[in-house]
Amino acid sequence: MGSKDNWYQIATRYLFSILHFKEKIIPTIVFVSPKGGAGKTTSALVLASQLARVSEVTVIDADPNRPIATWAKGPNTPARLTVVDDADEENIIDKIEDAAVKTPFVIVDLEGTASKIVVMAVSQADFVIVPTQGSQLDAEQAGRAFRVIQQHEKMARRNLPYAVLLTRTNPAIRTRTLVHIQKGLVDAGIPVLNTEMHEREAFKAMFSFRQPLDHLSAVDVANLDKALLNAEAFAKEVIDMLRSGQESREQHEH
Numbered sequence: 001m002g003s004k005d006n007w008y009q010i011a012t013r014y015l016f017s018i019l020h021f022k023e024k025i026i027p028t029i030v031f032v033s034p035k036g037g038a039g040k041t042t043s044a045l046v047l048a049s050q051l052a053r054v055s056e057v058t059v060i061d062a063d064p065n066r067p068i069a070t071w072a073k074g075p076n077t078p079a080r081l082t083v084v085d086d087a088d089e090e091n092i093i094d095k096i097e098d099a100a101v102k103t104p105f106v107i108v109d110l111e112g113t114a115s116k117i118v119v120m121a122v123s124q125a126d127f128v129i130v131p132t133q134g135s136q137l138d139a140e141q142a143g144r145a146f147r148v149i150q151q152h153e154k155m156a157r158r159n160l161p162y163a164v165l166l167t168r169t170n171p172a173i174r175t176r177t178l179v180h181i182q183k184g185l186v187d188a189g190i191p192v193l194n195t196e197m198h199e200r201e202a203f204k205a206m207f208s209f210r211q212p213l214d215h216l217s218a219v220d221v222a223n224l225d226k227a228l229l230n231a232e233a234f235a236k237e238v239i240d241m242l243r244s245g246q247e248s249r250e251q252h253e254h
Helices: 002-020 042-050 067-070 092-102 118-124 136-156 176-187 201-209 224-253
Strands: 028-031 057-061 081-084 103-110 126-131 162-169
Touching: 028 042, 042 057, 042 067, 042 103, 042 126, 042 162, 042 201, 057 067, 057 092, 057 126, 067 201, 081 092, 081 118, 092 103, 118 136, 126 136, 126 224, 136 162, 136 176, 162 224, 201 224
Parallel strands: 028 103, 028 126, 057 081, 057 103, 126 162
Antiparallel strands: none
């Protein structure tokens, strides 16, 4: 119970702060992954559904397969979660700006890194998350996402906070490969979230049953309680990073 209360307190305080900050900063969180199967859409949906427990959230599903829009057609989609599924490279900036007027959080799910829509969405981001599996190939592919972010920073002359989210990791076994990859990222100065998205049946079941995590049944899904704790920890860390960025902006203003 303490974990749940802690999550609500942190999220509610942050929500209050962004709604009362003089510039009305509405966080736009963009998920980018050059490689398929990295858990990008799952991570975006987990974060969105967690935030929807305390706030209005818009998810812009710009993945060509529209997986989150399909998921949202199922029962029990959170009342506070809105999915926009008609974004393309011609209107993505307008869609993000429109969503930011309506809801305190905007989450954008993209495919690949080479397309124009990715560059445009990143230009509107307050925080970019790069989901990456714990393999050397995935880590190398993630470099393409870092280059998109760095190019934007040079063009816009602003720092764009971002971090790698290690996904589909084994909660019971810490492989040498994963440790090596994580150390390599950190040594290269690339931020890595402390929270990992573990390989859990519950995260797959969200799409199979078209249900949020908290509407799944522990009878049907193994280790559901652990998946819920994982989701809360992920959302908490993202909010902590957003809040840290906001505090930095406020100090800069003064």
